[in-house]
Amino acid sequence: MKSYIQVAFNLPTEKFFWYRLSSDFKEKPEIGQRVVVPLGKKEKVGFVVNVSSKKPEGKLKEMIGFFDRFSPFSSSLFQLASWITDYYGCSLGQALHSVFPHPFPYEEKIDFSLSHPQENSTLKKEVYLINPGEQKIELFLSWIRENKKINKQVLILVPEISLTCAFEEKIEKWGVKSVIFHSKLPPRERYRRWLAMKKGEVDVVVGTRSVVFSPLPNIGLTLIDEEQSIDYKQKETPKYGVREVATKRGEIENFPVYLVSGSPSLDSWYKAQKGVYRLFNIPEKEKTSSHLTTDMHRPSSFFIVDVKKEKKKNRIFSSLLQEKIKEALERGFPVLVFVPRRGYANFLLCSDCGEVIRCPNCNISLSFHLKKEMLCHWCGFQKEAPLTCPFCEGISVRKIGWGTQRVELEAKKIFPAARVERFDLDVFKLSPHLISQRIKNKEVDILVGTQLLIKEEIISMVNVVGVILLDVLLNVPDFRATERTFHLLNKIRHSQKKGSFLIVQTYNPTYYVLNKEGEEFYSEELKIRETLGYPPFQRWIRILFEGRTKNKVKDKCEKIAEELEKKNLDFLGPSPCPFLQIKGQYRYHIILRDDGTKTKFLEESIKKAIPRTMRGSVKLGIDVDPLIIT
DNA sequence: AGCACGCCGACT
DNA sequence: GTCGGCGTGCTC
Numbered sequence: 001m002k003s004y005i006q007v008a009f010n011l012p013t014e015k016f017f018w019y020r021l022s023s024d025f026k027e028k029p030e031i032g033q034r035v036v037v038p039l040g041k042k043e044k045v046g047f048v049v050n051v052s053s054k055k056p057e058g059k060l061k062e063m064i065g066f067f068d069r070f071s072p073f074s075s076s077l078f079q080l081a082s083w084i085t086d087y088y089g090c091s092l093g094q095a096l097h098s099v100f101p102h103p104f105p106y107e108e109k110i111d112f113s114l115s116h117p118q119e120n121s122t123l124k125k126e127v128y129l130i131n132p133g134e135q136k137i138e139l140f141l142s143w144i145r146e147n148k149k150i151n152k153q154v155l156i157l158v159p160e161i162s163l164t165c166a167f168e169e170k171i172e173k174w175g176v177k178s179v180i181f182h183s184k185l186p187p188r189e190r191y192r193r194w195l196a197m198k199k200g201e202v203d204v205v206v207g208t209r210s211v212v213f214s215p216l217p218n219i220g221l222t223l224i225d226e227e228q229s230i231d232y233k234q235k236e237t238p239k240y241g242v243r244e245v246a247t248k249r250g251e252i253e254n255f256p257v258y259l260v261s262g263s264p265s266l267d268s269w270y271k272a273q274k275g276v277y278r279l280f281n282i283p284e285k286e287k288t289s290s291h292l293t294t295d296m297h298r299p300s301s302f303f304i305v306d307v308k309k310e311k312k313k314n315r316i317f318s319s320l321l322q323e324k325i326k327e328a329l330e331r332g333f334p335v336l337v338f339v340p341r342r343g344y345a346n347f348l349l350c351s352d353c354g355e356v357i358r359c360p361n362c363n364i365s366l367s368f369h370l371k372k373e374m375l376c377h378w379c380g381f382q383k384e385a386p387l388t389c390p391f392c393e394g395i396s397v398r399k400i401g402w403g404t405q406r407v408e409l410e411a412k413k414i415f416p417a418a419r420v421e422r423f424d425l426d427v428f429k430l431s432p433h434l435i436s437q438r439i440k441n442k443e444v445d446i447l448v449g450t451q452l453l454i455k456e457e458i459i460s461m462v463n464v465v466g467v468i469l470l471d472v473l474l475n476v477p478d479f480r481a482t483e484r485t486f487h488l489l490n491k492i493r494h495s496q497k498k499g500s501f502l503i504v505q506t507y508n509p510t511y512y513v514l515n516k517e518g519e520e521f522y523s524e525e526l527k528i529r530e531t532l533g534y535p536p537f538q539r540w541i542r543i544l545f546e547g548r549t550k551n552k553v554k555d556k557c558e559k560i561a562e563e564l565e566k567k568n569l570d571f572l573g574p575s576p577c578p579f580l581q582i583k584g585q586y587r588y589h590i591i592l593r594d595d596g597t598k599t600k601f602l603e604e605s606i607k608k609a610i611p612r613t614m615r616g617s618v619k620l621g622i623d624v625d626p627l628i629i630t
Numbered sequence: 631a632g633c634a635c636g637c638c639g640a641c642t
Numbered sequence: 643g644t645c646g647g648c649g650t651g652c653t654c
Binding site (some may be wrong): 007009011013015016017018020037038040041042044056058060061080458493561616617 | 647649650652653654
């Protein structure tokens with residue numbers, strides 16, 4: 001019997017293409033299987049999305065061959081990809097591409113005759129928000145055992161690779177069959193583990209973002225650990241969020257999703273308040289009815305230092321921070337100094353003419369580094385620091401602000417006997433585990449570094465944590481800056497051991513992020529978001545325009561805005577992005593807003609008003625539920 | 631996304 | 643006159 005296939009490509013086009021199959025091919029094509037076909041003048045790999053025995057209309061070319069021996073997509077994963085297409089505004093080919101388990105060998109033929117899922121869930125297929133408290137690992141284990149009993153698997157998602165390692169060690173001892181999965185595994189190993197998952201030979205899978213597409217045949221529960229993490233958002237098209245994808249998959253495959261965090265995202269917190277998510281009470285932990293970890297559970301002491309009141313020479317290390325570090329060092333305890341910026345100084349400013357030295361590609365100020373000198377943190381542009389001001393030739397070029405290098409030198413000056421070490425993107429990268437080993441072996445006294453030191457494994461090893469200037473984090477141009485600072489402070493405080501100190505230096509000691517805890521903070525932040533029409537009160541869809549000519553970008557953006565206006569949609573802009581220029585590209589955006597009443601309508605209107613492909617010199621990107629607006 | 635085709639400005 | 647930028651349309 002003759003057969004015909006319809007193929008979707010990883011291209012920004014809605015279209016599918018029909019091909020004829022020569023009778024030489026004995027195997028039946030499967031939905032989701034990759035095939036090689038001619039497209040235009042080239043051969044391309046695409047996904048089978050339809051199989052038919054009836055001849056379709058129009059001219060046809062012949063399929064060249066199968067690329068794989070079978071399709072890696074179950075029908076539910078294929079369905080999930082279709083949903084991604086609708087929700088995140090990409091083509092089906094693009095969605096399938098991102099769900100596809102790369103790399104995938106094409107020479108093997110495997111028959112998956114599987115036992116089919118039995119409906120026997122202990123919980124309804126809902127989303128639960130859980131504060132795990134101290135017993136996290138034990139809770140996870142009990143859930144895994146519960147599901148193992150009914151022949152179901154548990155999927156555990158963690159924000160980054162280093163956290164999978166922590167599980168790996170513990171799971172060994174549990175006596176359950178597990179698979180660790182992330183993108184840094186060698187290709188052969190990835191495929192071996194993919195097969196183990198597909199065959200259902202495991203009880204639990206622990207992995208990073210893409211594991212939400214694990215081929216497990218019979219998922220009983222998906223856990224998203226540290227659900228507030230920004231690492232759960234995919235940066236490439238389709239820019240999906242793991243929380244949303246896991247929830248959708250739970251709906252399709254009938255399993256509950258547990259969002260696990262002691263510091264949940266404002267989004268999830270709000271949804272739990274509204275009853276969209278359920279709050280899950282941990283029975284044996286009745287001491288707290290709250291779903292947030294509050295002060296009484298935090299063993300460390302917390303101090304806020306008002307930098308305004310410090311003597312000028314103590315602006316980097318306040319007298320209190322110096323005192324606490326000295327005390328710790330005398331008792332042989334290590335300390336950690338958190339600096340939100342790498343480099344020596346944040347920018348160079350001429351105090352004669354007021355000009356700042358900027359990146360020619362990004363127009364943001366260049367950081368001053370000791371070895372590389374002027375460096376752009378966005379695009380990597382590098383040049384020598386000028387001796388005189390390039391604008392007025394004056395000699396009063398001053399270094400403003402301080403980064404890790406400056407703080408490292410200052411620490412060496414104040415504590416000459418201590419062994420000071422710097423950890424940031426500019427020094428050779430050590431894994432969090434190796435850093436904590438160095439602390440354990442007493443090889444370092446003062447650790448100076450950026451965000452990459454803020455790991456439970458490291459924080460729990462030190463006696464004092466000093467935050468040099470919190471204001472740098474609070475003032476990044478993003479409406480979620482306060483929330484992210486809140487999570488950071490929580491993370492430090494949750495990770496610290498008993499009897500340790502957290503000292504935060506700031507020019508704004510009365511700011512609410514420092515003075516409101518738990519529910520109080522959430523309701524304050526929600527009030528602000530509601531007044532301004534920000535998420536989670538409005539669902540946002542950001543449409544980003546990029547190109548080399550500023551006016552063309554602006555014009556295209558305005559043209560689309562007119563289309564949206566005609567459809568009576570509510571949106572912000574068009575406006576230049578917070579960083580107008582990055583890597584030489586000018587950027588404008590429109591932010592569509594949905595108050596929850598017209599979600600379906602909005603999605604359809606976007607399809608009509610916005611061409612998926614923006615041709616010419618302006619590129620277009622769609623970001624549904626954007627997380628960082630830059 | 632590629633690639634071709636076709637339209638206008640500035641070159642030997 | 644034609645080389646080449648880029649805007650537009652098509653690929654089964």
